[in-house]
Amino acid sequence: MNSSVTAEETVLVELPDRTYHILIGRRLLDSIESLAHDIVHGDKVMIVADAAVESPWGKKMLRALRETDYDVELFIIPSGETSKSPEVLMQLWERLAAAGFTRDSAIIALGGGVTGDLAGFAAASFLRGINYIQVPTTLLAMVDSSVGGKTGINLASGKNLVGAFWQPSLVIIDLDVLGTLPDAARTSGLAEIIKYGVIHDADLFATLEREAEKLFVPGHGELLASIVRRSVEIKALVVGADEREAGLRAILNFGHTLGHAIEAETHYTRYSHGEAVAMGMVAASLIAVRRGGTQWTSEEHGRLVALIGRAGLPTAPPADVSAEALVARTYHDKKVKSGVVRYVLPTRVGKVELVRDVTDEMVLAVLRELGCA
Ligand SMILES: NC(=O)c1ccc[n+]([C@@H]2O[C@H](COP(=O)([O-])OP(=O)(O)OC[C@H]3O[C@@H](n4cnc5c(N)ncnc54)[C@H](O)[C@@H]3O)[C@@H](O)[C@H]2O)c1
Ligand SMILES: [Zn+2]
Numbered sequence: 001m002n003s004s005v006t007a008e009e010t011v012l013v014e015l016p017d018r019t020y021h022i023l024i025g026r027r028l029l030d031s032i033e034s035l036a037h038d039i040v041h042g043d044k045v046m047i048v049a050d051a052a053v054e055s056p057w058g059k060k061m062l063r064a065l066r067e068t069d070y071d072v073e074l075f076i077i078p079s080g081e082t083s084k085s086p087e088v089l090m091q092l093w094e095r096l097a098a099a100g101f102t103r104d105s106a107i108i109a110l111g112g113g114v115t116g117d118l119a120g121f122a123a124a125s126f127l128r129g130i131n132y133i134q135v136p137t138t139l140l141a142m143v144d145s146s147v148g149g150k151t152g153i154n155l156a157s158g159k160n161l162v163g164a165f166w167q168p169s170l171v172i173i174d175l176d177v178l179g180t181l182p183d184a185a186r187t188s189g190l191a192e193i194i195k196y197g198v199i200h201d202a203d204l205f206a207t208l209e210r211e212a213e214k215l216f217v218p219g220h221g222e223l224l225a226s227i228v229r230r231s232v233e234i235k236a237l238v239v240g241a242d243e244r245e246a247g248l249r250a251i252l253n254f255g256h257t258l259g260h261a262i263e264a265e266t267h268y269t270r271y272s273h274g275e276a277v278a279m280g281m282v283a284a285s286l287i288a289v290r291r292g293g294t295q296w297t298s299e300e301h302g303r304l305v306a307l308i309g310r311a312g313l314p315t316a317p318p319a320d321v322s323a324e325a326l327v328a329r330t331y332h333d334k335k336v337k338s339g340v341v342r343y344v345l346p347t348r349v350g351k352v353e354l355v356r357d358v359t360d361e362m363v364l365a366v367l368r369e370l371g372c373a
Pocket of ligand 2: 256
């Protein structure tokens, strides 16, 4: 990576009652103690870390914070979605209580979306809310889950069924931590970055079309930094305008209606979230082309499919999954309103609309055209 990219950049998330900073840069974890100092006013800190990042990042953070006056503990959670459970949350609550946490204590979430969602919900609920800092360690968590304040856990009956909106006090995106991330986990985050290009930023989309292959190549660190920054800015902008998902925030759902259906239908084991979203974006894009009436034509569809493919993501839903089963799943989406499945469809590169007139027949036809059973 380009060692000249050390200067940190800051993106502001502006909310009516609470504004916070997102820092983006390199070697930021080296200065964690001074960064935390402005946020943590009490003396107790719990680092909640994914087992996969305990070494080197968790230990590094623990050492740095222990050199200060903080009373710091490390709570390691097993890697994987199953840690977003009532059982692990209960253990974390008990640990916070045993450590004597008070209202001015703080949690640091160090990990991917799983860690951020769990630790964020513990922060939202313990003593009716304490401060927390997000330190995302996956590309997906950097550009998506660490920004916006959605926290929560899964139940046996479904994903993300219990949670709260609870904004972090600070988000620290240290791009160096991506150095230990396996390739497969990188591609998952790329799907959300492509999504930002489609929904809001034609320049970002064009940059990705030009440079997709260079993103993780050593020597192109500035490119990665600028793409992460742009993605975070878009998420921050949308969340700042619509914290509680009353309107605009729905555009972030592009590719997610069918993406969630594919994830659920394949029991959350076959595809990463990003892979499912990639397939959902392809389907939504083709629905937009077939529905017509906008500047999103088969040419734009072709560009999106090509980019998704170059990112190493799947460009069509699985042939062994039934189109009807997927359509049935879309009615379980949390975003269904009055029995109508709403779709976010592109109208041109960089712009989308939320529509209510997509029929089951249109979706079935598109899914079959893409090869679904
Ligand atoms: N709150 C939100 O707004 C929001 C948005 C999108 C997704 N999510 C949630 O995020 C979760 C998915 O997040 P994710 O894709 O980051 O998954 P994840 O947290 O499970 O991380 C993916 C894998 O990478 C490993 N890992 C993480 N950082 C690493 C690093 N630096 N080096 C090596 N390995 C590392 C983890 O152990 C895990 O195996 C889902 O639970 C989803 O519901 C939440
Ligand atoms: Zn997503």
